[in-house]
Amino acid sequence: MIVRLSHLLLAALLFISTAHAEERKMCTAPASECEKAIRELSSGRRYLGVKIKELEPGIIVETVIDEGPAARADLRVGDRLMSVNGHSIVKGSIKDFKQILYSAKDTGVLWIIVLRQGILKKVDVRLEPYTKAQIDKMVAQHLAQAHGISSINAAAPQQ
Amino acid sequence: MFRSFLAKWKSSPRSGDRPDHVSSILVPFLIVTVALGVLAARSYILSERTERGVDTLAMQYAGYAAQISASRIDAAVSSELFHATEEWQKLERRSPSSVELQKWIGDNDWIISALYVPDADPASAIYASELPGKAHAGAPLPRELYSSSGIVRYTYDPALLLARVRPALAQQPLVHAQGFTQEAQVSVIQNATTTGAVKTDNGYAFIAPLAAPLSSYAIRGFVETGYASSGWESARLISIVLSAFALLLTGLGAYLAMRGLAHEADTMKLRGALVANVSHELRTPLSMIRLGAETLKRGARLPEKQRLEIEDSILREVLHLSHLVENVLDVARMQNSSAKALAFTPVYPRDLLTSLITTYESWIRSRGFDVKLHLTDAVEEQSWDRDAVSRAVLNLIDNAIKYSGDENKLIDVVLRQTEESVVIEVKDRGIGIDAGDLAHIFEPYYRAQFSDTQTRRGAGLGLTLVQQIIASHGGTIEVESKPGTGSTFRLLFPRPQSHTTTSLAQLTPQTL
Ligand SMILES: [Zn+2]
Numbered sequence: 001m002i003v004r005l006s007h008l009l010l011a012a013l014l015f016i017s018t019a020h021a022e023e024r025k026m027c028t029a030p031a032s033e034c035e036k037a038i039r040e041l042s043s044g045r046r047y048l049g050v051k052i053k054e055l056e057p058g059i060i061v062e063t064v065i066d067e068g069p070a071a072r073a074d075l076r077v078g079d080r081l082m083s084v085n086g087h088s089i090v091k092g093s094i095k096d097f098k099q100i101l102y103s104a105k106d107t108g109v110l111w112i113i114v115l116r117q118g119i120l121k122k123v124d125v126r127l128e129p130y131t132k133a134q135i136d137k138m139v140a141q142h143l144a145q146a147h148g149i150s151s152i153n154a155a156a157p158q159q
Numbered sequence: 160m161f162r163s164f165l166a167k168w169k170s171s172p173r174s175g176d177r178p179d180h181v182s183s184i185l186v187p188f189l190i191v192t193v194a195l196g197v198l199a200a201r202s203y204i205l206s207e208r209t210e211r212g213v214d215t216l217a218m219q220y221a222g223y224a225a226q227i228s229a230s231r232i233d234a235a236v237s238s239e240l241f242h243a244t245e246e247w248q249k250l251e252r253r254s255p256s257s258v259e260l261q262k263w264i265g266d267n268d269w270i271i272s273a274l275y276v277p278d279a280d281p282a283s284a285i286y287a288s289e290l291p292g293k294a295h296a297g298a299p300l301p302r303e304l305y306s307s308s309g310i311v312r313y314t315y316d317p318a319l320l321l322a323r324v325r326p327a328l329a330q331q332p333l334v335h336a337q338g339f340t341q342e343a344q345v346s347v348i349q350n351a352t353t354t355g356a357v358k359t360d361n362g363y364a365f366i367a368p369l370a371a372p373l374s375s376y377a378i379r380g381f382v383e384t385g386y387a388s389s390g391w392e393s394a395r396l397i398s399i400v401l402s403a404f405a406l407l408l409t410g411l412g413a414y415l416a417m418r419g420l421a422h423e424a425d426t427m428k429l430r431g432a433l434v435a436n437v438s439h440e441l442r443t444p445l446s447m448i449r450l451g452a453e454t455l456k457r458g459a460r461l462p463e464k465q466r467l468e469i470e471d472s473i474l475r476e477v478l479h480l481s482h483l484v485e486n487v488l489d490v491a492r493m494q495n496s497s498a499k500a501l502a503f504t505p506v507y508p509r510d511l512l513t514s515l516i517t518t519y520e521s522w523i524r525s526r527g528f529d530v531k532l533h534l535t536d537a538v539e540e541q542s543w544d545r546d547a548v549s550r551a552v553l554n555l556i557d558n559a560i561k562y563s564g565d566e567n568k569l570i571d572v573v574l575r576q577t578e579e580s581v582v583i584e585v586k587d588r589g590i591g592i593d594a595g596d597l598a599h600i601f602e603p604y605y606r607a608q609f610s611d612t613q614t615r616r617g618a619g620l621g622l623t624l625v626q627q628i629i630a631s632h633g634g635t636i637e638v639e640s641k642p643g644t645g646s647t648f649r650l651l652f653p654r655p656q657s658h659t660t661t662s663l664a665q666l667t668p669q670t671l
Binding site: 027029033034037038040041042045047048049050051052054062063065068094095098099101102105130133134137138141142145146 | 257272274276277278279280281282283284285286287288301303305306307308310312313314
């Protein structure tokens with residue numbers, strides 16, 4: 001949460017200092033085309049909904065997105081990933097995990113064995129497409145930041 | 160009678176003795192022909208094999224060039240993708256924003272647009288689109304890149320990516336050995352329908368598909384094979400034509416040899432007939448001489464008149480015999496060598512003819528013939544070989560005697576001159592010569608064909624000799640003949656043009 005906040009802060013800073021004046025220059029394509037492109041690039045794509053962190057060695061779950069596929073499958077923050085789809089990643093890196101994730105994008109299924117409080121636990125995750133709300137938010141953010149358009153759609157979900 | 164012999168001769172199978180000779184001469188030619196054929200076949204097979212080898216090499220080389228180039232392109236693309244990923248990873252480590260994403264797209268000009276979705280919060284994705292003015296051909300294709308903190312979904316233009324890696328094609332020649340540079344034409348094609356080796360009109364192509372993300376493209380390697388280009392540059396065709404030519408020459412050689420052989424066989428046969436003929440002809444005067452001599456030896460009481468007659472007869476036959484022998488010797492001499500050098504001396508034709516007839520008068524009369532000498536013109540002195548011309552005329556007279564009928568036993572010998580020639584004619588009133596035979600009468604031994612005419616024996620050398628003699632005097636011989644009415648043989652000696660002559664005397668026809 002702290003990391004995320006700092007990111008937002010940094011982004012906001014950048015936004016204010018430089019981007020504000022050059023806002024229009026940052027995206028010269030028509031807003032409608034950008035929206036179309038964002039929807040095409042994100043719709044139907046499935047995601048896991050966790051942010052992972054590399055240990056020395058190993059990988060643990062750093063963040064679990066609320067209401068995401070991982071949260072639904074009961075993957076928790078602090079879980080250490082032992083094996084994914086039969087590949088051991090006890091000593092693996094983020095890169096290894098991403099590789100497995102990439103190869104599983106078509107089936108959309110991950111069988112993960114995690115170490116949670118000394119106990120090995122099997123977690124089956126089914127990757128899910130981005131929700132409409134998520135995609136709408138992606139569009140709204142881009143339009144607001146790069147085109148200076150604040151739509152009703154974009155405004156609503158903002159905290 | 161004459162005609163029937165002729166017909167008999169013509170229909171007689173001359174080829175009877177040919178097969179042995181033919182087979183013996185044909186064997187070497189057959190061997191040469193077979194050898195040539197084998198060589199031609201061999202060279203054909205070799206050239207075909209060479210071409211097949213060239214084909215294989217061309218095919219292999221085209222495949223090699225295409226696949227090497229394709230793997231070079233593939234490697235260049237992977238390296239490009241790797242660098243893009245690495246660069247994004249670096250940019251991502253700072254807090255990723257649309258500025259970074261824009262910079263990333265700007266650095267990798269084949270990327271059209273990108274959406275960075277952070278793992279931590281997919282909804283706060285960042286999107287950056289292509290810069291204005293970046294033209295791209297065709298629809299961009301989507302692709303993903305998994306970074307450590309998120310996923311970048313981007314679109315790219317394969318044509319631009321290809322343009323970026325194309326320099327990989329323009330590398331050094333694929334094969335560069337010492338003194339040998341093999342080059343294939345390597346090109347990029349799009350949406351190839353086939354892959355692998357393809358035979359074209361003038362060579363071989365090999366199409367190697369590229370790996371993703373350029374899988375809509377393929378590399379085409381092409382090697383031209385020059386041998387088949389045009390007909391006359393084809394080694395195979397040249398070897399065939401040369402072989403055919405050699406076979407043709409051999410065939411011609413065989414034909415000429417066979418013809419020569421056949422001619423030889425004919426000549427041999429005729430020579431054999433001649434020997435028989437000549438011996439037969441010599442026998443008659445010899446037996447007469449012998450008979451006369453025996454009569455003289457036995458008959459001491461013979462009357463004086465009869466004894467003189469026998470002596471005359473012996474002399475006549477000796478004369479004739481020596482004439483025959485001279486003929487045979489002359490023909491042999493004139494045929495065999497260039498030593499037919501005649502002794503040209505100043506001769507008055509009139510004197511020559513007069514003395515000739517005087518000498519042989521008794522012999523001609525003994526055959527029951529009369530000779531009339533017509534010296535119609537004053538003919539100037541000529542440069543002739545006296546003996547040779549005498550023999551020629553005598554041969555014509557002999558010939559006339561042999562072929563005269565029984566009714567009119569008169570022979571005319573005419574001497575006259577025209578603008579160009581001194582002419583000696585010998586006319587008989589005999590059986591004449593068939594038109595079909597006229598063309599052959601001067602061939603050596605031709606007369607020998609009719610050897611079964613006991614009454615008209617002759618060596619068949621006479622006319623040949625006459626022709627040779629007249630030819631060596633630079634003149635020609637003419638024959639006019641009609642069967643049943645007689646023949647005229649005409650000797651035409653050229654007159655030296657500078658000479659203008661005055662006739663000394665005009666002699667009237669004389670009966671000798
Ligand atoms: Zn935009």
